[in-house]
Amino acid sequence: MSTKKNNPSALNEKAGISPPEIISSNAIQQIKESRKKQPSSQELIDGILAGNITALSRAITLIESTNSNHLTKANEVINGCLPHANQSIRIGITGVPGVGKSTFIEAFGKYLTSLGKKVAVLAVDPSSTISHGSILGDKTRMEELVKDKNAFIRPSASGETLGGVARKTRETITLCEAYGFDVILIETVGVGQSETAVHSMVDFFLLLKIAGAGDELQGIKRGIMEMADAIVINKADGDYIKKAQLTKVEFNRALHLFPPKKSGWIPTTATCSALTQEGIDGVWQTILDYLELVHSNHYFVEKRKEQNQFWMIETIDEQLKTHFYNQPNIIQLLESTKKAVQNNEISPFAAAQTLLDSYFKK
Ligand SMILES: Nc1nc2c(ncn2[C@@H]2O[C@H](COP(=O)(O)OP(=O)(O)OP(=O)(O)O)[C@@H](O)[C@H]2O)c(=O)[nH]1
Ligand SMILES: [Mg+2]
Numbered sequence: 001m002s003t004k005k006n007n008p009s010a011l012n013e014k015a016g017i018s019p020p021e022i023i024s025s026n027a028i029q030q031i032k033e034s035r036k037k038q039p040s041s042q043e044l045i046d047g048i049l050a051g052n053i054t055a056l057s058r059a060i061t062l063i064e065s066t067n068s069n070h071l072t073k074a075n076e077v078i079n080g081c082l083p084h085a086n087q088s089i090r091i092g093i094t095g096v097p098g099v100g101k102s103t104f105i106e107a108f109g110k111y112l113t114s115l116g117k118k119v120a121v122l123a124v125d126p127s128s129t130i131s132h133g134s135i136l137g138d139k140t141r142m143e144e145l146v147k148d149k150n151a152f153i154r155p156s157a158s159g160e161t162l163g164g165v166a167r168k169t170r171e172t173i174t175l176c177e178a179y180g181f182d183v184i185l186i187e188t189v190g191v192g193q194s195e196t197a198v199h200s201m202v203d204f205f206l207l208l209k210i211a212g213a214g215d216e217l218q219g220i221k222r223g224i225m226e227m228a229d230a231i232v233i234n235k236a237d238g239d240y241i242k243k244a245q246l247t248k249v250e251f252n253r254a255l256h257l258f259p260p261k262k263s264g265w266i267p268t269t270a271t272c273s274a275l276t277q278e279g280i281d282g283v284w285q286t287i288l289d290y291l292e293l294v295h296s297n298h299y300f301v302e303k304r305k306e307q308n309q310f311w312m313i314e315t316i317d318e319q320l321k322t323h324f325y326n327q328p329n330i331i332q333l334l335e336s337t338k339k340a341v342q343n344n345e346i347s348p349f350a351a352a353q354t355l356l357d358s359y360f361k362k
Contacts, residue, residue: 041073045080048179053152056179063171064157078171081178086304088120088177090184091287092198094224095208100234101187102141103274104208109142111280112183113150120181121145122172124188124198125156126165152181163318166197170311173201199227200310203300204287207231209251211243226258229267230286236271236279244271263299265290324359333358 039047039058047055059081062074095101109119121142145151157168169186176184188198199205207228225231231251236244252269261267268286272279294300324330333355340346346354 041076041080044077045178048077048081048175049084051180053179056152056175057154059175060154060172063168063175074171078174081175085174085177088173088181088184089204089287089291090173090186090202092186092188092195092202092205093208094188094195094198094206095234097189099208099210100274101208104232104234104272104280105185105187106142106145107274107277107280108283109145109151109185110148111277111284113145113148115284117150117182118180119145119148119151119183119185120176120179121151121153121185121187122169122176123154123156124162124166124169124186124194126162126194127189152176152179161318162194162197163314163321166194166201167311167315167318169198170201195224195227200307203294203303204229204290206283208234209247210235211240211247225254229261229263229265229290230283231255231267231269232279232283233269233271234274237273237276241271247271263290263294263303264297265293327359330355330359 039055044055044059044062048059059074059077062070062077065071065074093101093105105121109121112119142153146153154172157165157172173184173186186198186202188194205227207224207230209231211233231248233244233247233251248269248271255267255269258267270279270282270286272283274280291300294303325334337346337351337355341348341351
């Protein structure tokens with residue numbers, strides 16, 4: 001090893017060429033320092049409450065982490081933020097791919113920041129685990145909002161299950177509220193169960209549609225329409241204005257067939273163009289009207305209380321399931337039992353019972 005000094009290896013650094021800034025020893029030292037200094041949960045809480053966006057991002061990363069060591073710290077941060085949360089308006093936005101959700105959020109978000117509001121944009125997209133983020137993954141449709149200092153955009157957490165992704169978003173809301181965001185927009189894709197999850201974490205649920213396409217074409221299930229507090233027909237511009245208005249009337253008629261909502265709110269329909277921003281202010285006015293009603297009849301507070309309970313139970317369900325499926329003996333037994341069930345050697349119920357018995361006995 002002592003010969004190393006005289007070794008004329010090509011790998012040795014040549015005199016006269018200084019390394020580029022990015023790998024200079026100074027920069028490396030800085031990176032090492034910042035890695036060493038993992039902020040404590042109290043530092044993160046203080047940072048979030050002081051409006052430090054780096055602290056917020058780091059805390060969200062902690063929530064999203066699958067490392068079980070991070071769980072305690074994440075919970076400490078959430079608990080520390082909780083007394084300062086609950087002050088925002090949470091709005092869920094859904095609609096099938098291509099309906100214009102991202103463009104709408106860009107226009108709506110910009111409108112809100114122009115009113116002096118601080119806006120956070122989150123997403124619930126369980127497919128992001130597979131596709132690495134289909135919604136909010138590309139921020140290209142939110143070019144302006146990304147640059148806005150009063151806006152914060154965070155793509156969907158990638159978890160293995162919808163439950164996991166949804167819980168993480170739910171916890172992220174708490175942090176965003178403690179930070180001081182006035183409006184939290186949560187985007188989801190108009191298919192599958194993610195709508196139900198988002199519906200149970202927001203105050204107002206907005207369904208985006210486009211003119212001309214029938215319900216089947218738009219792939220929207222009746223249940224999603226039933227959840228909506230407003231249906232907005234997007235892309236009402238150019239040649240589509242008339243068509244959009246007709247579609248609006250149709251949806252209005254359809255909405256009357258649904259049972260009345262517990263909130264006392266009668267869902268509204270409107271048209272807008274995320275592209276020209278026509279009608280965007282009207283959507284905000286509708287939300288303000290809604291808030292006025294649900295504050296005066298106390299539904300707002302009641303719904304949030306119910307949602308808190310719901311998320312407690314959901315989290316228990318989720319964690320129990322995760323714990324069950326991660327037991328080595330269950331993993332093993334599950335494989336062989338699955339085959340037995342497929343071959344009709346044992347009934348699905350008896351098989352489930354065997355697995356559960358094995359879980360509870362250990
Ligand atoms: N004419 C018109 N086009 C629009 C409007 N809003 C969105 N678009 C266009 O519709 C296309 C899809 O818009 P996006 O905002 O990406 O739609 P999305 O719902 O976010 O789609 P996914 O992220 O794939 O789910 C883009 O080409 C937009 O430019 C609108 O109000 N009018
Ligand atoms: Mg999008």
